Amino acid sequence: MPFTEEQMKQVFDTNIIDFAVQNGFEIEKGDANTVHVKHSGGLYLFKHGRGYKCFSEQASSGQKRNIITFVQEYMGAKDFKSAVEMILGCRAYEQTEHYVPPTEKKPRGDLVLPPKAKNYNRTIAYLAQARGIDKEIVYAMINQGKVYQAVTEKSGYTFQNCAFVGFDENNRPRYCALRAPSDNSSFRQDVENSDKTYGFCMEGRSNRVYEFEAPIDAMSHATLCKLNGIDWQEDHRVAEGCLSDKALYRYLERHPEIDEIVFCYDNDVDGQLPDGTPHNHGQVRAEISAEIFADLGYTTFIQTPNTKDFNKDLTTFLELLATEMNYSQTENEMEEIR
DSSP: SSOOOOHHHHHHHHHHHHHHHHHHHHHEEEEEEEETTTSSEEEETTTTSEEEESSSSOOTTTEEOOOHHHHHSSSSSHHHHHHHHHOOOOOEEEEEESSOOOOOHHHHOOOOOOOOOOOOHHHHHHIIIISSSHHHHHHHHTTSSSSEEEEEEEEEEEEEEEEEEETTTTTOEEEEEOOOOOTTTOOOOOTTTTOTTEEEEOSSSSSEEEEEEEHHHHHHHHHHHHTTOOOTTEEEEEOSSSSOOOHHHHHHHHOOTTEEEEEEEOOOTTTTTTOOOOOOOHHHHHHHHHHHHHTTTOOEEEEOOOSHHHHHHHHHHHHHHHHHHHHHHHHHHHHHHO
């Protein structure tokens, strides 16, 4: 692997304005959200430092790009790898002037899973009824130990939550995410000492893996496949528990047969950066990840949810299906009356 995840994080954390100035570009006032690069025609850098757009005849009209494409288009980098090396080189130079010794990380302790409830009725009802996930899929995950109903106590109160578990190659639990089995609660929490590099995984048989932010989205995607006559157990699925590729990297190490990755991050159409600039967090990350893994030799695709995520796609589809069934039933009843 040519670049580590930490190196790629450094690349995409690099402020494009600072980088441009450091490399000889002259900046002048643009509009409310951008600065203009002098003598460039229509090249504008976003003030939040995360990208640019160009209105020149040679560029796609107003298309937003990232720092890697900036280095390729305006600094002569011949490919993705060269661009990343140029950015990292600049960051390395920068760090010689502002070096801060790294703090030693506290070793992670052993993961202790919360106790299991006497029954999983609330978890099953929440996943199958409220979230619309096929019961076969819910029970398959329960039988594999990847889903259960956890009991936790805090401040004298007892709580029961859905637990989603990730295992290592020795089938030892290494990650556990809790979430309330109710849409009326926003409770979500990783159990102490969870290792996100061991995400929630649904093993498959093919050479393709789908990557999601949340376990419920992975299970929802599997349900949508089943509803459309596709074997939901054919392909692999990995849920990160966040916007990251950590679990995917480890999963690929364990499954060298996989050569195709489909990124299924959320469609954050209402997302914003801290300064209010519109920013689709999930889809921007999907584009970045697809480019990174394509450079590593994988065939990559992006599958964008029609709504905000794949669970919302599923529940919307089920609602439409129910409406159509009710309409057909009403039509049949009317036909009998006639």
